[in-house]
Amino acid sequence: MGLVVPTDQEFRKLFKVQGAYIQDGQKVYDLTVSKFGDENATSFDLRDFDGVTSVKDQGNCGSCWAFAAVATIESSHALINKEKLDLSEQSxxxxxxNSGGCSGGWYDFAYNWLLENDAELALEGETPYQKVQNSCTLYEGKSNVKISNYNFIEGNPSTEEVKNLLVRHGAMAVSLDANTNEFLNYKSGVIHTMNTKPTHAVTLIGWDDDKQAWLVKNSWGTYWGLDGFGWVGYNTTGLTGFSWVDVTKNDAAPEPKPEKELVEIDFVHALGSLQVHQELYIQVGRNKAKIFGMNKKGVKYHNRIYVPKGKHNFLIITTTIIKKDNKKSMLFGVSKAKITVKDDKTYKLVYKDRIKKSNVFNLTLEEDDIKVD
Structure with missing residues (x-):
């Protein structure tokens, strides 16, 4: 086990930090989040979408909070960047x-630590799990896994709300009471009996309406439950503390131009002095959106899409992470443009006027004059 529920004051601080980070942009951010499944389906399992990594064993260390946090980050990375990594709980x-290592902690503090330190998790092979707390070393390695955003759901969310979040953000961290015979000795079926005080963190990865239950991944090895997984009933007393996390989208190799008659539209950008990351979301008409990640300084990014000649409605959104005075926050840009496409065209994205003194700006499309050294 090892869950330590934050005090009201600590929760208020977490909400304040997350609120200052996203500011007025949450609704814009929600528009850019992809769906990995159908929230109206009668059953859903992230393993069917390659969105779940292997079951691990925390051993005799109260680090369930760290395992739940890492499992959600691994899930988000697998879904967003199509890569399964074994990341380090030891980090x-x-x-x-605000957490005590093997003496217990809370997963949202882990997300917050990554965000505030502009840190990335080590790979398991580089900082392996040792079941004890050691001195902290900030990792500057090659995992390329960083936090884009996270949120803690206050109160007791409905089954529908949790399903909606699960198909959009991947695995969610959740707390429950594991100090019952039904949970400790679980082998099959659906767990219903829990006390109200949560003692343990697990990872929520799916649901089944016929069972009226959530599918969870535990961190007690494959000998617990169904090879490390189990079912917990909807609305079970003690099931609480739902949190999701998104990672940044990695740079990707450009797609080749299709052979059929399409026009290339290139949206170029280079990260500014304060920008540490930017994502570009482009939707043409009702087509599925394209999402591009930009993470490196001194690089001119070419974000290309291909459309037929003619008039098209473009929804263009940028989500930018900036770092100033060692504090990180998000800025957003939005453009709803009607473009008549005749020939290949390149545009530079420019942040213009701020919308109602918020952190959301109108975007304009201008001639490309970007030069990098």
């Missing part, structure tokens, strides 16, 4: 403020 056990 959190060593480093996360």
């Amino acid at each position: 959190f056990v060593n480093c996360v403020d």
